[in-house]
Amino acid sequence: xxxxxxxxxxxxxxxxxxxxxxxxxxxxxxxxxxxxxxxxxxxxxxxxxxxxxxxxxxxxxxxxxxxxxxxxxxxxxxxxxxxxxxxxxxxxxxxxxxxxxxxxxxxxxxxxxxxxxxxxxxxxxxxxxxxxxxxxxxxxxxxxxxxxxxxxxxxxxxxxxxxxxxxxxxxxxxxxxxxxxxxxxxxxxxxxxxxxxxxxxxxxxxxxxxxxxxxxxxxxxxxxxxxxxxxxxxxxxxxxxxxxxxxxxxxxxxxxxxxxxxxxxxxxxxxxxxxxxxxxxxxxxxxxxxxxxxxxxxxxxxxxxxxxxxxxxxxxxxxxxxxxxxxxxxxxxxxxxxxxxxxxxxxxxxxxxxxxx
Numbered sequence: 001x002x003x004x005x006x007x008x009x010x011x012x013x014x015x016x017x018x019x020x021x022x023x024x025x026x027x028x029x030x031x032x033x034x035x036x037x038x039x040x041x042x043x044x045x046x047x048x049x050x051x052x053x054x055x056x057x058x059x060x061x062x063x064x065x066x067x068x069x070x071x072x073x074x075x076x077x078x079x080x081x082x083x084x085x086x087x088x089x090x091x092x093x094x095x096x097x098x099x100x101x102x103x104x105x106x107x108x109x110x111x112x113x114x115x116x117x118x119x120x121x122x123x124x125x126x127x128x129x130x131x132x133x134x135x136x137x138x139x140x141x142x143x144x145x146x147x148x149x150x151x152x153x154x155x156x157x158x159x160x161x162x163x164x165x166x167x168x169x170x171x172x173x174x175x176x177x178x179x180x181x182x183x184x185x186x187x188x189x190x191x192x193x194x195x196x197x198x199x200x201x202x203x204x205x206x207x208x209x210x211x212x213x214x215x216x217x218x219x220x221x222x223x224x225x226x227x228x229x230x231x232x233x234x235x236x237x238x239x240x241x242x243x244x245x246x247x248x249x250x251x252x253x254x255x256x257x258x259x260x261x262x263x264x265x266x267x268x269x270x271x272x273x274x275x276x277x278x279x280x281x282x283x284x285x286x287x288x289x290x291x292x293x294x295x296x297x298x299x300x301x302x303x304x305x306x307x308x309x310x311x312x313x314x315x316x317x318x319x320x321x322x323x324x325x326x327x328x329x330x331x332x333x334x335x336x337x338x339x340x341x342x343x344x345x346x347x348x349x350x351x352x353x354x355x356x357x
């Protein structure tokens with residue numbers, strides 16, 4: 001099993017703390033929530049946004065006229081890794097670098113395009129340049145075009161669990177020999193449309209402020225030279241489940257946690273760090289049942305950057321990596337990431353950070 005575990009070798013972040021990995025590190029270490037602005041559908045519905053992010057400013061004017069926010073965030077975050085001097089180039093043989101992105105696209109783009117077909121003089125009087133933004137895989141496709149990623153390109157939906165589902169998809173590609181280097185993560189934009197759907201659909205059941213951003217990992221296949229040289233952590237286990245009613249969450253998640261531990265041949269006492277998706281509620285009930293009175297250290301990423309939905313679990317993985325940078329005692333120990341989406345998907349991941357090199 002050990003030889004089949006993909007390895008994280010680098011990461012990037014565009015978050016409400018600012019642009020780049022250093023801004024995310026500083027914000028997480030500071031422990032103060034990112035500023036919230038009154039950007040929601042009502043004055044009392046604030047949101048934590050990426051500050052001063054503009055696609056044309058960050059990426060240039062060419063190719064960004066009709067680019068929506070989630071695509072721009074994705075392209076910029078992947079570029080932080082793909083354009084680094086140490087980024088792997090196309091191999092002489094074997095699969096080229098690819099991308100697995102957890103996102104559901106842009107609700108705002110879909111609604112705006114649909115509206116334009118209703119309020120125009122004719123239903124077909126729409127801006128064709130904006131149609132690609134309505135397709136879920138637009139962001140991943142643009143990332144591949146911008147950064148020359150000619151390997152596998154996949155978009156994974158799953159709400160708050162999308163980042164973990166994307167990791168699992170990437171793991172399967174690499175273990176099956178269908179991919180080499182993969183960029184993997186999640187992206188989400190804030191928009192009035194998203195806020196209104198949240199407000200009028202399910203409300204805000206756990207009281208979390210909406211957020212946005214993009215978090216991307218660089219994954220190398222197990223046993224590769226890059227994994228041996230630059231490894232930050234290995235993906236030990238990933239498990240998922242579904243539920244119909246919120247009352248089923250604790251038991252369903254607990255089963256996932258126990259399956260993950262079984263795969264890792266580990267016990268709850270072996271876990272040194274937990275990055276949950278929510279600081280309270282049914283998710284915490286499952287963790288309390290698993291750990292009892294000896295709970296490991298917990299890092300609350302969502303409480304600091306808000307709920308970035310499809311990017312949430314990817315940011316939680318980054319939080320684990322930052323904590324491992326700060327605490328050498330975490331090296332070789334297990335870290336747990338959990339995610340529960342309101343629409344019925346949940347999952348968990350076990351990571352093992354490497355010692356600092």
